[in-house]
Amino acid sequence: MEIIRFADLEPEPWRNGGGVTRELVSHPLAASAQDGVWDWRVSIADLTKAGDFSPFPGMERVLTVVEGELLLLNVGGSEHPLEKYRPFRFSGEAASSATLPTGDIRNLNVITRAGAYKGYTSIVELSKKRPHPLFAGQLGVLLQGEATAKPGAALVDAAPDAAVLDESATGATAAAGITETEDTGTDAGLGASEPLSRYDAVVGSDTRTPEILGRGFLGVVSIDALPA
Structure with a gap:
């Protein structure tokens, strides 16, 4: 994550x-x-x-x-x-x-x-009971309130080649201040929640899809690659 x-x-x-x-x-x-x-x-x-x-x-x-x-x-x-x-x-x-x-x-x-690409922004109201998933090609920005992020369950049929935004964020780790939770098989890797501060952003993925829980509002940005 x-x-x-x-x-x-x-x-x-x-x-x-x-x-x-x-x-x-x-x-x-x-x-x-x-x-x-x-x-x-x-x-x-x-x-x-x-x-x-x-x-x-x-x-x-x-x-x-x-x-x-x-x-x-x-x-x-x-x-x-x-x-x-x-x-x-x-x-x-x-x-x-x-x-x-x-x-x-x-x-x-x-x-x-x-x-070449199409960008979308939607505003989502968060819930403490129903996690909001962030899939490949999405970025979730905490706009207001309190929230945590945690990696979801591993997916067998993940599609890593669909992750337009996910791949780019991985290459930008050092410059963008990205932190990663390793998939170690321990509690920290499998389900530990990371607290989010205001305007922190979580990079979506179809592998261990991140889930956001809390109270407040999340800005969800989607970047779609258009057919050539």
């Missing part, structure tokens, strides 16, 4: 000084959150002042406000009021800018290369 600890991520300032970005994971792994050499990226950004967004030609974006009340996003001349936990999809190459009528905002951002 792989956990990306938010506290271990380095904030990278925006070029225009309007905020900072913390990259959770990208594919291929970039040397910098500003590189734009990846085919997809999942990140958390803090906006502290109004201004333009950096363009991402050939990309599609899904932005979700996860902290703060309201973000006014102008895309191609049209204004969109974005409220907390309501994902919004828009073109990465469109001229975009934001104003902050209620103060600072924190966003969960998913950016994918158009025609």
Whole structure:
């Protein structure tokens, strides 16, 4: 099981000084959150002042406000009021800018290369009695509340080649602050729960599928590879 600890991520300032970005994971792994050499990226950004967004030609974006009340996003001349936990999809190459009528905002951002990958974000309310599984190609980010993650039971017919996000996260372990629970056959490997702090992310897998239990809200990001 792989956990990306938010506290271990380095904030990278925006070029225009309007905020900072913390990259959770990208594919291929970039040397910098500003590189734009990846085919997809999942990140958390803090906006502290109004201004333009950096363009991402050939990309599609899904932005979700996860902290703060309201973000006014102008895309191609049209204004969109974005409220907390309501994902919004828009073109990465469109001229975009934001104003902050209620103060600072924190966003969960998913950016994918158009025609090659498709990104989705959904907000899930957690339960202490019914675990939420995270499968290959998914990333679960604790947005609010208290939760734990543990590896599920081993699956006989796992499909490791389907794990688009899982494979990339494994390659990004050192840079992204990922911790792993080894499959040792002991209690620690078979079912030990790992506490999650706010904005920690759990990488999904079809092998020993991680399960999240708790109270609060989980942002579930899915990255799908599109047919060539």
